[in-house]
Amino acid sequence: MITLLRKWGPQTKANLARHGRMGWATVVKVINQLTDDGLILQTGTTDDTPRSRANLYGLRTDRPLAVGIDVEYKTTRLVLTNLAGAVLGATMHPTPVDPDSGDTARFFEGALSGFCTEHDIDSSDLAGVGIGIPGIGFPTRSRKENESEARKLEEVLSARFDTLVRIGTNTHSYAAFEKWSNETFASSDFVFVSIRTGLGTGIFQNGQLYVGVHGLAGEVGHMKVGHGAQCRCGAYGCLEAVVNQRHLAERYRHEVLGDPSWCSDDDPRCVHAGLSDLFSRAAEGESAAREIIDAFARYLGIGIAHLIIVLDITNILISGHFGPDGDSVIAMLREVVSAELLPDIDFDLRYVPLDPTGHTMGAALLVLRDFFVDIPTH
Numbered sequence: 175m176i177t178l179l180r181k182w183g184p185q186t187k188a189n190l191a192r193h194g195r196m197g198w199a200t201v202v203k204v205i206n207q208l209t210d211d212g213l214i215l216q217t218g219t220t221d222d223t224p225r226s227r228a229n230l231y232g233l234r235t236d237r238p239l240a241v242g243i244d245v246e247y248k249t250t251r252l253v254l255t256n257l258a259g260a261v262l263g264a265t266m267h268p269t270p271v272d273p274d275s276g277d278t279a280r281f282f283e284g285a286l287s288g289f290c291t292e293h294d295i296d297s298s299d300l301a302g303v304g305i306g307i308p309g310i311g312f313p314t315r316s317r318k319e320n321e322s323e324a325r326k327l328e329e330v331l332s333a334r335f336d337t338l339v340r341i342g343t344n345t346h347s348y349a350a351f352e353k354w355s356n357e358t359f360a361s362s363d364f365v366f367v368s369i370r371t372g373l374g375t376g377i378f379q380n381g382q383l384y385v386g387v388h389g390l391a392g393e394v395g396h397m398k399v400g401h402g403a404q405c406r407c408g409a410y411g412c413l414e415a416v417v418n419q420r421h422l423a424e425r426y427r428h429e430v431l432g433d434p435s436w437c438s439d440d441d442p443r444c445v446h447a448g449l450s451d452l453f454s455r456a457a458e459g460e461s462a463a464r465e466i467i468d469a470f471a472r473y474l475g476i477g478i479a480h481l482i483i484v485l486d487i488t489n490i491l492i493s494g495h496f497g498p499d500g501d502s503v504i505a506m507l508r509e510v511v512s513a514e515l516l517p518d519i520d521f522d523l524r525y526v527p528l529d530p531t532g533h534t535m536g537a538a539l540l541v542l543r544d545f546f547v548d549i550p551t552h
Contacts (some may be wrong), residue, residue, distance in 0.1 A: 242538030330450030349376020450497025475510025
C-alpha cells in the first residue's frame, strides 16, 4: 500500500485494490491499520459527482521522516525527506580529510545535531538516518575494517540520536534511489554503475539490495585493467583510476582544449560542464573526443562484462554527469561487452544522468526501504 501511494500519489480504495491486486476487504483493513499507525491519512475526494465521489488516501508528509547523508571525498550533504520522497531540508559540510574513527563520529554527531536543531526534528518523528560513504577510503582503506568501523559508527549515532542508523556505500544508496524513485528497470534485478570521483556499483537481486559479507559488494572499480595512474586505494592499474570524471576531465583539458589551466577539479559545476561538452563532441564525431570516450568505454565495458558473467544479471544502468549526449558511449560499450560475453547473451545497457539529489535521497532510502516492496508489473 505504501509503495503504491509513493508511486502514484493519493489514491482511492478502488485504485489501490486494482493496482495492488488486493481484495476490497484487505484494502479497507490495511488503510485503517496504516491510518491508526499514523502513516497515511485522507487527503480529499475525487472530482466526481457528489453521489459517486470517493475518498482519496495519501502518505503523511510530516512523519515518518528520514535523514540521508552522502559523503564524497570533498563534500558531505544532508537531506531531510519523507515516505513520499519530498525534500524537506538540505545542507552541506566539508568532508574531514583522513579522519580517524573518533573524528568521523564527532563529525557526524555535530552535523546531525545541527541539522536536527535547524529543522526542528524530533527523534520520535524519525524512521532513521541513512549514510552513504565511499566504498574504500572513508573512514578506512581496509575492507574488513571499513565494515567493522561502519557498524560501530551506526551504534554510536543510534544511541546518540535514539533512532535507527544504517551505513552503506554511496552507490548502494543511489541504487536504492533508482529502484524506488525512478524505476528505470521494471525488472527486480539490475546493476547500477555510478561514475563520479570514483566508480561503484549497486546490485539489486530479487528486488533486494545485495551488499555482500563486508557491505562492499560491487566494488568493481578496483579490479585491475592494466598499468596506469595510482588509485586512491594505493594500487596501480585499477579500473577506477581510468574510469572516473576527474580522469576524463584531465584528458579533455589537455587533448581536446589544449589548455592545462582549464577548470579546477574542485569546481564540480565546471567539471560537469566540460564532461557534457566532451560527450557532445564525441557524439558529433570529433576525433580527439571520440578517442577519449572509446578508451573510457573499453575499460568500463570489461568491468561490466565481468559483472554480467559473475552475477547473471543482464540489466545494467550507467550513470554520470555526462550531459544530454552521455548515451553516446552506449554503442561502444555494447561492442566491448558483447565481445567479452558468450555468444547470444542478451543484455540491456542504458545511460541516465545522475540526479543531483539521488545520493542523499538514496541514503535516506537505506532506512525507508523497509516500508516498500517490489511490485510485479505483469
